Amino acid sequence: MTPWIVAYLGLVPVVPLFASLLILSFFGSQRRAAAALAIGGQVIALGLAVLAFAQTLGVPGFRAVQNFTWFTFGENSVRLGFVLDPLTAAMLVMITFVALWIFVFSVGYMAEDKNFTRFFAYLSFFTAAMLGVVIANSLLLLFVCWELVGLASYLLIGFWIERPSAAAAAKKAFITTRIGDIGFFLGLLWFYGSSGTTLFYDNGAGGLEAGALAAIGASSTLIALLIFCGAVGKSGQFPLHVWLPDAMEGPTPVSALIHAATMVAAGVFLVARVYPLFSFGAVDGVTPSLTVVVWTGVITALMASLIAVAQSDIKRILAYSTVSQLGLMMVSLGVGGVAAGIMHLIAHGFFKALLFLGAGSVIHGSHHEQDIRRMGGLRSLMPLTFLTYAIGMLALSGVPLFFSGAWTKEEILHATAHWPASHVPHYLMMAGVVLTALYMTRQMIYVFFGSRRSSEHAHESPRVMTIPLIVLAVCTIALGIILTPGWPWLHGYLTGEPAQLDLARIVQPMLFVSLVLVAAGIGLGWLMYRNVTERDPLAEKQPGLFGFLEGKMWLDELYEHTIVAGSRFAASLSDWMDRHFWGGIARSVGGIGDLFGSLTKGFDERGINASADGASLGARGFGRVISIFHSGQVQLYLAAIAVSMLALLLLFAWLA
Amino acid sequence: MTPTLQLFLIISAALFSVGLLAALSRRHAIFVLIGIEMMLAAANLNFVAFWRFGPQPQPPTGVMVAIFAIAIAAAEAAVGLALIIAVYRHYRTTNIDQLDRLKG
Numbered sequence: 001m002t003p004w005i006v007a008y009l010g011l012v013p014v015v016p017l018f019a020s021l022l023i024l025s026f027f028g029s030q031r032r033a034a035a036a037l038a039i040g041g042q043v044i045a046l047g048l049a050v051l052a053f054a055q056t057l058g059v060p061g062f063r064a065v066q067n068f069t070w071f072t073f074g075e076n077s078v079r080l081g082f083v084l085d086p087l088t089a090a091m092l093v094m095i096t097f098v099a100l101w102i103f104v105f106s107v108g109y110m111a112e113d114k115n116f117t118r119f120f121a122y123l124s125f126f127t128a129a130m131l132g133v134v135i136a137n138s139l140l141l142l143f144v145c146w147e148l149v150g151l152a153s154y155l156l157i158g159f160w161i162e163r164p165s166a167a168a169a170a171k172k173a174f175i176t177t178r179i180g181d182i183g184f185f186l187g188l189l190w191f192y193g194s195s196g197t198t199l200f201y202d203n204g205a206g207g208l209e210a211g212a213l214a215a216i217g218a219s220s221t222l223i224a225l226l227i228f229c230g231a232v233g234k235s236g237q238f239p240l241h242v243w244l245p246d247a248m249e250g251p252t253p254v255s256a257l258i259h260a261a262t263m264v265a266a267g268v269f270l271v272a273r274v275y276p277l278f279s280f281g282a283v284d285g286v287t288p289s290l291t292v293v294v295w296t297g298v299i300t301a302l303m304a305s306l307i308a309v310a311q312s313d314i315k316r317i318l319a320y321s322t323v324s325q326l327g328l329m330m331v332s333l334g335v336g337g338v339a340a341g342i343m344h345l346i347a348h349g350f351f352k353a354l355l356f357l358g359a360g361s362v363i364h365g366s367h368h369e370q371d372i373r374r375m376g377g378l379r380s381l382m383p384l385t386f387l388t389y390a391i392g393m394l395a396l397s398g399v400p401l402f403f404s405g406a407w408t409k410e411e412i413l414h415a416t417a418h419w420p421a422s423h424v425p426h427y428l429m430m431a432g433v434v435l436t437a438l439y440m441t442r443q444m445i446y447v448f449f450g451s452r453r454s455s456e457h458a459h460e461s462p463r464v465m466t467i468p469l470i471v472l473a474v475c476t477i478a479l480g481i482i483l484t485p486g487w488p489w490l491h492g493y494l495t496g497e498p499a500q501l502d503l504a505r506i507v508q509p510m511l512f513v514s515l516v517l518v519a520a521g522i523g524l525g526w527l528m529y530r531n532v533t534e535r536d537p538l539a540e541k542q543p544g545l546f547g548f549l550e551g552k553m554w555l556d557e558l559y560e561h562t563i564v565a566g567s568r569f570a571a572s573l574s575d576w577m578d579r580h581f582w583g584g585i586a587r588s589v590g591g592i593g594d595l596f597g598s599l600t601k602g603f604d605e606r607g608i609n610a611s612a613d614g615a616s617l618g619a620r621g622f623g624r625v626i627s628i629f630h631s632g633q634v635q636l637y638l639a640a641i642a643v644s645m646l647a648l649l650l651l652f653a654w655l656a
Numbered sequence: 657m658t659p660t661l662q663l664f665l666i667i668s669a670a671l672f673s674v675g676l677l678a679a680l681s682r683r684h685a686i687f688v689l690i691g692i693e694m695m696l697a698a699a700n701l702n703f704v705a706f707w708r709f710g711p712q713p714q715p716p717t718g719v720m721v722a723i724f725a726i727a728i729a730a731a732e733a734a735v736g737l738a739l740i741i742a743v744y745r746h747y748r749t750t751n752i753d754q755l756d757r758l759k760g
């Protein structure tokens with residue numbers, strides 16, 4: 001007996017989707033109604049998500065599925081379905097809750113935008129697609145929703161379509177993620193081909209359960225890597241991370257939604273969802289596919305946190321921070337710490353949404369100034385934003401004891417330390433923690449401390465924007481308490497093991513290690529950026545290094561000159577081939593056709609047409625001759641018959 | 657003078673010729689119709705004569721055929737008269753020299 005919430009799990013994404021359609025069709029000009037609908041849809045989705053979460057709480061390792069057949073061809077059928085397990089439930093609550101407050105924030109942030117209602121329709125659509133990804137119990141359904149997320153991100157990043165940079169960023173995001181999605185799609189086909197089902201869990205017959213995994217066998221590594229391509233694209237992992245910072249061209253609530261709760265989380269979620277495929281045939285917890293995940297994550301995390309140190313756009317710093325945190329999550333998944341990775345994903349969802357909304361508030365309050373070098377001293381002008389932003393910053397940097405990010409980071413460090421394959425990721429992640437603390441300190445000092453470096457007046461944001469900040473800040477601290485290793489119930493909830501209260505676990509060697517690392521990062525940041533000016537101190541001392549990092553390691557330029565130039569060359573080559581080679585062939589074939597046509601035309605005119613004309617002329621003349629006998633005089637006809645009869649009679653008489 | 661087949665055939669041929677002459681020469685449509693009826697009567701006379709002087713003159717057969725033919729002739733005459741009335745109403749004439757609409 002499946003609980004009713006599982007049977008109706010599909011409603012969670014359908015409600016926001018419906019709200020979105022309603023806004024687009026009927027409330028295109030009613031701002032209040034549109035915002036109310038979108039927020040109402042989120043509230044209902046949040047309620048359903050909480051119900052689903054409550055359903056999973058009672059039983060450890062709860063899992064219920066609701067499958068149905070989409071269509072059948074021959075003897076095969078394509079089945080879709082929904083699954084409710086701790087992973088889904090935790091993600092559902094996080095997404096709907098964070099999205100709800102982002103929606104509320106948007107009411108204030110987008111208040112003066114002329115396309116206010118369209119914005120809310122797109123936001124609702126975006127969350128609906130993401131919720132679909134989370135509840136999908138079928139790789140195909142997941143892929144469909146995955147692509148919808150891509151479409152929604154395209155619409156939202158390019159929301160200010162009149163700006164060429166926004167349009168370009170939207171295109172870049174769409175195309176870059178599409179590169180990964182090709183891999184995902186191939187993986188999906190291979191998965192279906194070798195397991196015979198697209199379902200994840202189907203009471204023993206699903207693709208992630210023992211029977212199907214045994215059938216997939218050794219190709220699971222390649223399938224997992226192909227699916228990972230999709231995750232690399234969506235979660236902004238190296239080398240497909242380039243779209244993520246550019247996606248900052250969208251309105252700030254969109255950045256918050258994309259970078260905190262939805263799109264980028266999808267990649268990490270995907271890896272966690274198909275984890276059995278990655279870990280199949282693991283020797284000591286290590287498989288080739290998981291090793292690839294680890295190293296991709298390590299490279300991404302380090303590279304992004306290095307780049308973040310030299311950026312000057314408040315949102316770009318956060319974007320690179322997101323990229324690096326996602327790399328951290330990938331590392332965690334790769335080394336086997338699935339629960340730690342997902343916990344970091346959830347904690348990150350809250351504090352990164354808080355940071356982005358805080359950045360939005362800063363941008364809004366300082367009249368759309370995004371360059372941190374022209375901010376400064378906002379601490380006293382925007383006290384609420386400053387306080388909440390500081391909480392987010394401390395959580396992201398991983399300051400222990402009170403902030404959510406610390407515990408999850410600690411757990412990830414713990415997991416990397418026990419990875420049997422190599423200890424390099426462990427140390428590199430430690431360096432990442434220092435760098436994170438460093439760039440966040442730099443940003444804090446630039447934005448909120450020091451003296452004001454701009455003559456523009458700045459003001460605190462309206463209450464509709466500060467309340468979401470406060471709520472998210474409170475949640476960040478509350479999560480810090482919930483996630484404490486003293487009572488690791490969320491860890492146990494995700495892994496399906498019972499959790500015991502053990503306060504001694506709070507104090508572990510790793511706690512001191514991370515304390516030292518964070519202190520080092522913040523201290524270094526304080527030392528470097530204490531007397532901040534418009535010139536970056538790093539740029540003064542190491543201009544070469546700073547330029548390299550500020551230019552995002554010139555990866556965009558590298559892609560521009562290799563991949564983009566290559567595609568351009570291929571395109572112009574095909575164009576030339578089309579015009580001159582294929583076009584020439586087509587034209588000569590056409591010429592032959594022309595020649596043949598004129599030949600047949602002559603034959604038609606002189607042969608067929610003329611003979612038909614002659615035949616009809618002859619028929620007309622003959623008809624004119626015999627119509628003389630047709631006088632209309634009945635008696636003449638009768639006489640003709642009588643004479644003929646007589647003639648026949650005489651003939652017979654003569655013959656007989 | 658005993659009646660013979662030849663006698664009847666001659667009478668029938670004469671009757672047929674008179675009817676054909678009438679049908680060919682008269683201008684009035686009703687006379688033409690009468691001529692046609694006379695030719696039919698000649699054919700009936702032939703039927704009966706061939707039956708009477710045939711190898712096995714069974715009593716009812718030949719007469720029955722003739723009676724059927726007469727009945728059909730009556731029906732045909734009715735149709736013919738009706739046609740003539742219809743033609744008259746339309747053209748206000750029964751002179752078949754003037755009725756040449758069949759001309760091609």
